[in-house]
Amino acid sequence: MSNFFETVDPTIFRSYIFWSAVLGLKMLVMSILTGMKRQAKKAFANPEDAPKGVKPVTNDPDVERIRRAHLNDLENILPFFVIAFLYLFTNPSVLVATNLFRAVAVARIVHTLVYAVFVIPQPARGLAWMVGYFSTGYMAVTTILAFL
C-alpha cells in the first residue's frame, strides 16, 4: 500500500492548518484576558502573585467567567483539533470540509466574545457552542464510520 498521508487533499489540509492556527491563537489570548481581569480585580490565585497583604482570591465572578470560557475551549477546541485532523483521512468533499473548519472557527470566536468579552443574554452563547459542537461531532461520527 502506498503512503497513507498522500490521500489528504492539499486544499482541505491548508484550510485545516489555517483555521486550527487561528483557533490556537484564540485560545492563547484567553490567558491574557484572565491575567488582565485578575489585575483589574486584584484577584490573584497564588499568594506569590499578589502584592503584599493581598489575600489570594479564587472566586471572583468576572475572573471565573473568563476561566469558564477558557475551560470550554479546552473541552471543545482541543478535541476539534484532533477530530478534524482524523477527518482529513476520510476523503471528504472539499466544500464540506473547508466549510466545517470555517464554521467551527467562527463559532468558537463568537462563543468567546459573547461569553467572556461582551456578555450577551442567551441563546447567543448556546447557539455558538452548538455550531462548534455539532460540526465536530459530525466529523467524529463520519471518521468512525469510515474506519470501522
Place this chain on the structure above:
Amino acid sequence: MSNFFETVDPTIFRSYIFWSAVLGLKMLVMSILTGMKRQAKKAFANPEDAPKGVKPVTNDPDVERIRRAHLNDLENILPFFVIAFLYLFTNPSVLVATNLFRAVAVARIVHTLVYAVFVIPQPARGLAWMVGYFSTGYMAVTTILAFL
C-alpha cells in the same frame, strides 16, 4: 531522506484514527451529560443560563462529579491523542500498537461509566484510569527513547 510519513504502517494508522475518533466522540458526550445534570439539578454556572430568580450554583456534587470526569479526560485522553500519534513514527509492532490503542479507548470509556454514569466503588475507577495512564506512559517513554 525520503518522506518521513511513509514509515507509518497503514494498519496501525487506521487503528489510531478509529480509536481516537471514538475517544473524541466520547469526550464530546461529556458536555451533554453535564448539561443534562445541570438541568435536572437546576444548577447553572452562569446567571444568564438560569431561569429568572434561580441563582448560579457551582458546587452541586452530582454536576461536579461529571465535571471531574470530564477534566480527567482532558488530562488523559488529550495527551493520549498526541503521544499515540508520535508513537506511530517509532515503527512499533502492529500487534502491540493496535492493542495499546484499543486498551486505552476501552479503559477510558469504562472510566467514564464508573465515575460519572453508574458510580461504582473503588478500585473500578482506579484500575480503568491505570490502564489508560500506563499505556500512554509506555508510548511516551518508547517515543522519547526512539528519538533521543
Place this chain on the structure above:
Amino acid sequence: MSNFFETVDPTIFRSYIFWSAVLGLKMLVMSILTGMKRQAKKAFANPEDAPKGVKPVTNDPDVERIRRAHLNDLENILPFFVIAFLYLFTNPSVLVATNLFRAVAVARIVHTLVYAVFVIPQPARGLAWMVGYFSTGYMAVTTILAFL
C-alpha cells in the same frame, strides 16, 4: 500537486516528536504529583476514594496548587502540540524551529518545578510561562500568515 507531508524537514520533525513526547510525559507526571499530595494531605475529591469517615476535600491549598499547575499545562502545552505541528508545514528554518521546540519544553518543565514542586517567588514562574507562551504564539502567527 505532490504529497503535502513531504515538505516537512525530517530534522525538524524528529525534534518535534522528541520534545513533544517529553512534554507529554511531563504532563502525565502531574497526575502522580496530585495523587501523592492528596494522599499526604488526606484531601480526596471523591467520597469513594477516601478512607471510611474521611469527608471529601476540594480546597486543600497544596493540592489546588498542583492542580493549577496541571491546568496551566492543559492551557499551554496542549495548544503547543497542535500549533507546533501546524508550524512544521510552514517550511521554517531548522535552527529556529528546533530551538523553539527546545525552549518551550525546557520552559514548561521549569514552570512546573517552580510552581508545584519547589515554590519559588515570582518572577520565576512568570518568566517560564512567558517563554512557552510567546514561542507558541510566534509559531501560531507565523502559521496563520503562511496559510492566509
